[in-house]
Amino acid sequence: MRLVLVANPFSSSVTARARVVIRKALSADHDVELVETQRRDHATRLARGAAADGADVVVVLGGDGTLNEAANGLVGTGTALATLPGGSTNVFARTIGLANDPIEATGQLLDALAARSIRRVGLGSVNGRYFLFHIGLGFDAAVIEQVERRPQVKRYLGHPLFVYSAFSTWFRHFDRTRARFSVRFPDGPDADRVVDDASFAVVLNTNPYTYLGNRPLDIAPWASLDTALTAITIRSLRLDSILRVAGAAVAGGGRVGRVGTVDERRDVSAIEVVGHGPFPYQVDGDHLGDVESLTIRHRAGVLDMVLPTRSPAAQDG
Numbered sequence: 036m037r038l039v040l041v042a043n044p045f046s047s048s049v050t051a052r053a054r055v056v057i058r059k060a061l062s063a064d065h066d067v068e069l070v071e072t073q074r075r076d077h078a079t080r081l082a083r084g085a086a087a088d089g090a091d092v093v094v095v096l097g098g099d100g101t102l103n104e105a106a107n108g109l110v111g112t113g114t115a116l117a118t119l120p121g122g123s124t125n126v127f128a129r130t131i132g133l134a135n136d137p138i139e140a141t142g143q144l145l146d147a148l149a150a151r152s153i154r155r156v157g158l159g160s161v162n163g164r165y166f167l168f169h170i171g172l173g174f175d176a177a178v179i180e181q182v183e184r185r186p187q188v189k190r191y192l193g194h195p196l197f198v199y200s201a202f203s204t205w206f207r208h209f210d211r212t213r214a215r216f217s218v219r220f221p222d223g224p225d226a227d228r229v230v231d232d233a234s235f236a237v238v239l240n241t242n243p244y245t246y247l248g249n250r251p252l253d254i255a256p257w258a259s260l261d262t263a264l265t266a267i268t269i270r271s272l273r274l275d276s277i278l279r280v281a282g283a284a285v286a287g288g289g290r291v292g293r294v295g296t297v298d299e300r301r302d303v304s305a306i307e308v309v310g311h312g313p314f315p316y317q318v319d320g321d322h323l324g325d326v327e328s329l330t331i332r333h334r335a336g337v338l339d340m341v342l343p344t345r346s347p348a349a350q351d352g
Contacts, residue, residue, distance in 0.1 A: 036065045036092055036148060039085035041105055043072045043097030046121040057096060057119065057141050064145065072101060082108030082116075085258055092341060094144065096137060097309050098122020099168070103319035106158065107165050110337050117144055117341035126320065127167045130241050130249075132343045143343045156260040157335040159240045163328070165334070168320045169244060170309060172329070174235040174272060176315035180322040215314040218268050218309040220300060225349050232296045235269040238306060238331055244284065245320075252295045253287035257301060260340070263333040264303045271296040280347050306331040 037143045038061055042054050054069065061067045068090075072078050093109060095102045102118050108337040109116050119137045120128040135141040147153075158165045170264075179250030218230040223264065237244060242258040242265075245253035257267040261348045269280055276296040283290035313325035 037090050038065045038067045038092045038094055039090045040069045040094045041078050041081050042192045043101040046054050046097040047123045049121040050095055053137050058140050075244045076104055078104035079108040086112035086114035096121045099126050100321040102127055103167060106167055110165055115339035116340050120322040124246055126245050132345055142147045147341050147343050150344050152342050153339055154342055155336045156340045158337055159264055160334050161329055161331045164318055168241045169237050169239045172236040173314050175237055175310060176322055177206055179317040180315060206348060214307050216310045221307060222305045230268045233268045233270055234272050237267050239265045240317055254284050254291045256289050266300040266303050266306055268298040305331045
C-alpha cells in the first residue's frame with residue numbers, strides 16, 4: 036500500500052527517534068512518505084493532498100487534534116485514515132483499541148493493514164466541521180481553553196494539568212451561575228423539546244469521553260462508530276451537582292445520565308444549540324473559540340478508517 040505518514044513534531048510523544056523507527060517499520064511492507072505539520076489545520080491540507088495524489092492510507096502520528104484535522108481532509112475520499120498515538124491523551128486511538136505507546140501501536144497498525152481491516156464509519160459534524168469522538172460546550176470547552184494556554188506544561192505534565200485546569204476553571208475562570216445555551220433536538224420522539232439554561236454539554240460519537248491516566252471516563256458505553264450521537268447536557272454547575280456528575284463519570288457504566296441535573300439523549304441525529312450569549316466549544320479536544328449557535332449532525336458512513344484487528348469496532352463491523 037501507499038502510505039502518507041503525517042507527523043506532528045510538536046505533539047508530546049512525537050520524538051525524532053519515534054518518527055525514524057515508525058517510518059522504518061511501516062516501510063518494510065509499504066511505500067511510505069513522511070510529511071510534518073507546521074501549523075494548526077495543516078494536517079487537513081496534507082491529508083487532502085495525499086488523497087488527491089492517490090494515497091491508500093494517511094497515517095497520523097500526533098494527538099487527537101491532528102487526527103481530527105486529517106479526518107476533515109479525508110471525508111468523502113477513497114483514502115483511509117489510520118492513527119498512531121502521539122499526544123498527551125490519545126482518546127480516539129485508545130478508544131479503537133490501540134496501545135498508548137506509538138511503537139507498540141505501529142505493530143498493531145501493520146497487522147491491521149495486512150488484514151485490510153478498513154471500515155467505513157460515521158462521524159459527527161458541528162457547523163460543518165467533522166469530529167471523531169466528541170465535542171464539548173460551555174464549561175468543558177472552558178477547561179480545554181485553560182489547558183491550551185499552557186502548551187509546554189501540557190507537553191510534559193499531561194493529565195494532571197487537565198485536573199488542575201478543571202478546578203481552576205470552576206473556581207476562577209467560568210461564570211457558573213449564568214446560563215450559557217439552550218439545546219434543542221429537532222428530530223425523533225422528543226422533537227422540538229428544549230433543554231434550557233445549560234452551562235455544560237458533551238455530544239459523543241464514541242465512548243469513553245476521555246481518559247484520566249489509564250482510567251476511561253465511561254459515560255456512554257452504548258456510543259460507537261456504528262450508532263448516532265449521544266448528547267449529555269448538565270443543567271447545573273453547583274458544587275453538589277458537579278461532584279455527583281464527576282463521581283458518576285469515574286464510576287463508569289453510563290451512570291452520568293442518572294444524575295438528576297443531567298439530560299441524556301441517545302441515538303440523536305440532529306441537535307441545535309442557541310446561546311444566551313457567546314459560549315465556548317471544543318472539538319475532539321481542541322478549543323475553537325466562542326460562538327452563539329451550533330448545528331450538530333450525525334453523518335453515517337463518511338470516512339474509511341483502519342481499525343486494529345482486535346478492536347471492538349472492527350469486530351462489530
